Every structure is written in C-alpha cells, then in structure tokens.
C-alpha cells in the first residue's frame with residue numbers, strides 16, 4: 142500500500158482531465174506554433190487558448206503571459222531580465238530571506254556582478270514587514286521581489302502593500318506565486334505586481350512548464366538570445382502539449398478555488414488537531430492566519446523531522462523544500478524565522494491537495510503520532 146501523499150507543495154499529480162486535453166497534442170496535433178501552414182496554426186491556436194486560460198486565473202491580458210520551462214526559469218527571466226533592462230541606471234535590488242533558491246540565487250549572482258542586494262529579514266511567522274521594505278527603498282532600487290506564499294510554511298505576504306511602496310519609489314515589483322496560484326485568489330491588479338511567476342506542476346499540470354506574467358510596458362530584456370517566440374523573452378519552440386496542460390489546469394483550478402480552499406482548510410485543521418492530541422508540545426510554524434489553506438508546518442518535540450518521516454512509513458511528506466530534501470541541515474526558511482534548534486530539527490511540512498481525503502488524514506495522523514511515540518519514548 143502506498144503512503145498517504147502529503148507533499149503537494151513539492152509537486153501535484155497531473156489531473157486526468159489535463160492528461161486528456163494534452164493527448165491530441167502529443168499525437169496528431171504536432172505542428173510547430175511558429176509555422177504558417179495549418180499544422181502550425183492549429184498549434185498556435187492551442188497556445189493562444191492556454192494563454193487566455195492562464196490569464197483568466199490571474200486577471201491579466203493573454204498577451205502578458207510568457208510561457209517558460211518552469212518556475213525557476215520564470216524567476217530567472219524576471220530578475221535577470223529587469224536587471225539587464227534597468228541596470229545602467231538602477232543597481233539596487235530588494236528581496237527577503239525566506240525566498241526560494243530560484244529567486245535568491247539569481248539575485249546573489251547579480252550581486253556578484255556588481256548590483257547591491259538588500260535581503261530583508263522575516264519575522265517569527267515568516268512574514269515580511271512592509272515598513273522594512275519602505276525603509277530600505279532607494280532612488281536607484283530597480284526591483285523588489287517578495288514571494289506571494291512560502292513553499293515551506295504557507296505564510297502569505299502583504300504583496301499589495303509592498304508593491305505600492307515599491308511603485309511610490311519608482312521600482313518594479315515581482316512576486317513568485319508558484320505556491321499560491323490555484324490555491325488562493327491571485328489577481329495581478331489586486332496585488333499590484335509588474336511580474337509574477339507561475340509553476341504548472343504545483344496546480345495539477347505536468348512538470349516542465351511555467352509562466353511569467355509581464356505587465357505591459359515593463360522594462361525587461363531576456364537573458365537568452367534566440368528566435369522571437371514568446372515575444373523574444375523566452376526563445377525556443379514552445380512545448381505545446383505541456384502548455385495546453387497548464388492552461389486546462391489553470392481553468393480547473395479557477396473553477397474549484399473557493400470550495401477547494403474551504404475543504405482543504407478543514408482537512409488541514411483536522412490533521413493538525415489529531416496530531417496535536419497525540420503529541421503534547423507540538424508547535425505550529427508559520428502564521429495561523431495569513432497562510433495557504435493546504436500547508437501545515439509543525440515541529441515535533443524531542444525528535445528530528447527526517448527520522449520521524451523515515452519511521453512513519455504510511456506518510457509521504459518532507460521536512461522542507463524538495464530542493465533541500467537530501468540534506469538534514471535545517472530549512473533556511475525556518476532558520477530565517479529564528480526558530481530554536483530543537484524546533485528547527487523537529488519540523489515537518491505536510492501539504493494537502495485535490496485528492497486528499499478525510500480517511501487519508503486520519504491514517505496519516507495515526508502514522509505520525511505512532512512514529513513520534515516510538516522515537517520520543519524508546
């Protein structure tokens with residue numbers, strides 16, 4: 142019997158409706174969307190339809206969507222692209238310490254190349270204080286990049302407030318919405334962002350496709366050179382089947398958004414209370430309020446998170462970001478939140494999704510409590 146999958150923030154299964162929509166584009170509809178003949182035009186129409194579906198999910202115009210190979214690539218395009226466009230005049234960039242490596246590392250690379258980088262602290266819940274952004278803005282700040290929701294804790298950031306601060310000083314605003322899109326409402330105008338990153342495989346599309354929203358007239362120069370696909374921002378023949386899948390996944394996510402949020406919040410509450418009943422001293426990491434409905438990051442006392450997950454064979458989850466799964470050094474996000482060493486090492490991230498059932502929650506909670514008892518009281 143497979144373990145209960147509680148790692149939806151690492152990746153989601155592909156929705157069967159997405160697979161069905163993709164299949165013709167892996168078979169008869171194989172044209173190159175840049176070709177003028179009917180095969181190409183059929184592929185181009187599929188791309189246009191997917192672009193419109195993604196745009197509807199985030200309240201943008203279809204022409205403001207650039208398809209990429211993944212969210213990492215979208216983040217790189219946003220950060221390196223704006224730096225390339227504005228770098229002659231504006232050399233200062235702002236981010237925070239809890240960002241995903243696909244934001245932090247391109248920014249650190251820009252710092253190595255001579256840009257000045259401010260990395261803001263986060264508070265004990267993982268939140269960025271907009272006053273900190275305001276106090277570090279400079280006339281030469283090109284870009285502020287703060288994620289919409291954290292992949293490890295689910296903590297959401299006050300993006301609209303931060304974007305207003307950035308814009309008041311003439312800077313651009315980017316947000317990595319890889320974890321929030323499809324889970325909570327994401328509207329580029331309400332958030333006030335100029336650039337926004339999306340990841341298909343976090344909302345039931347396949348891995349290997351992402352998108353960058355680029356507000357019209359945003360100064361950006363692609364770090365890649367090639368032909369003029371995706372407005373020249375992401376040269377290379379588009380992966381039509383994957384993009385079609387991402388478009389359909391976006392429409393499905395939009396349709397189910399409010400009810401699914403309520404359902405997941407209820408299931409997460411059940412999971413938390415059942416584990417807390419069996420584990421005295423269990424600690425919640427992140428924000429109780431400003432959070433994704435599907436994410437529960439908790440610290441088990443007296444044990445290490447990775448040993449717990451190794452022992453609890455009925456649960457497939459992680460101690461933090463999938464990108465750090467091979468090491469046991471402690472999550473940089475939780476370190477940035479200032480957690481005590483014991484709380485840090487006992488942390489586990491449980492993330493729920495579309496196929497999580499109440500029965501699974503009960504089985505997972507029982508498995509985790511039993512494993513904790515085995516390890517904590519040998």
Ligand code: PLP
Nearest residue numbers: 211212213241243292319320340
């Ligand atoms: N940004 C966030 C917040 C993520 O959680 C992830 C994936 O875990 C990414 C970016 C990168 O996504 P990908 O590996 O698909 O490029």
